[in-house]
């Protein structure tokens with residue numbers, strides 16, 4: 001028996017993960033993956049870029065690059081982030097291997113075992129996994145339809161003296177919500193003078209469905225007039241493709257400096273190959289055209305799911321209408337166990353992710369996440385029908401028992 005580190009000793013495959021393995025049948029309708037649509041990737045544009053790429057840039061693409069990132073892409077991204085009101089002149093930008101790597105680097109930079117990290121409840125499972133790996137004591141703050149529960153945040157800040165607060169203000173994974181302007185400001189107010197780093201994960205920033213939502217997407221870091229230490233992360237995964245494995249992190253020079261040294265030890269640099277392509281994609285003006293296309297496609301899918309939910313779901317089930325992103329977050333009656341619903345739905349050909357997965361304390365289980373992003377659009381209705389039937393049956397069973 002090898003002697004595992006204390007960090008991994010307690011890691012176990014969960015029941016849900018095992019169930020998900022069963023759910024890979026080719027005929028299954030999957031609302032489980034939080035990934036972009038395979039048929040929407042900019043394959044033609046990237047083909048064209050590579051065919052017409054300057055030979056010198058092609059050679060650069062095959063080579064190692066600076067740890068901070070491919071300099072032309074850093075320039076392009078800095079200009080792009082400036083348009084979002086982000087402080088690119090006072091802060092430093094680093095390209096990372098997906099934005100999950102940025103979260104990992106920050107975990108390494110800030111978390112000692114037992115340190116308290118505040119997250120939303122529910123929260124992105126990748127972020128939670130990072131904080132767990134660094135043995136943080138994670139405290140979840142309830143998430144409402146317009147952002148964090150501020151009273152709970154205030155209490156937790158006083159009670160636990162956390163090191164880090166991790167939030168996803170735009171088109172939340174898994175909750176699908178967007179923070180109101182007021183809540184963005186209030187979060188900053190609560191953190192004022194507290195020496196807590198605010199980690200703002202903005203992976204879905206560009207995926208808004210309407211102008212009202214677009215206006216709300218202004219990052220918290222862009223309205224930070226309280227001198228809070230905000231670190232902002234973003235990603236190419238949802239706007240070009242996760243296969244590029246490119247994200248970024250904008251941080252104060254002090255945080256950046258240590259982050260760069262940490263990254264050197266992890267992978268020296270993010271892939272130059274995809275950085276060169278991403279830079280051309282942006283420089284040739286292809287990104288904005290592409291974004292328009294995918295926003296429309298995801299909005300259409302979201303609408304189809306809305307109609308199906310309204311048609312099939314029992315009235316005991318509640319949800320918010322997403323204004324962007326990939327997810328519906330369904331609240332089932334309190335007594336219901338979404339693992340039971342999942343088992344029944346898998347039998348009938350539909351799969352999703354259960355709520356417990358996104359709960360930092362792994363408890364709350366009367367929620368389910370439905371992702372409409374990556375499946376045949378004609379299957380959404382059928383999939384929702386299968387899940388609704390499983391919920392309905394469960395409801396009847398409970399009523400009979402009581």
Ligand SMILES: Cc1ncc(COP(=O)(O)O)c(C=O)c1O
Nearest residue numbers: 098099100124173203235237247
């Ligand atoms: C909220 C959130 N943050 C970060 C990521 C990680 O993305 P990346 O592919 O950039 O590592 C995801 C991916 O699903 C996500 O949903």
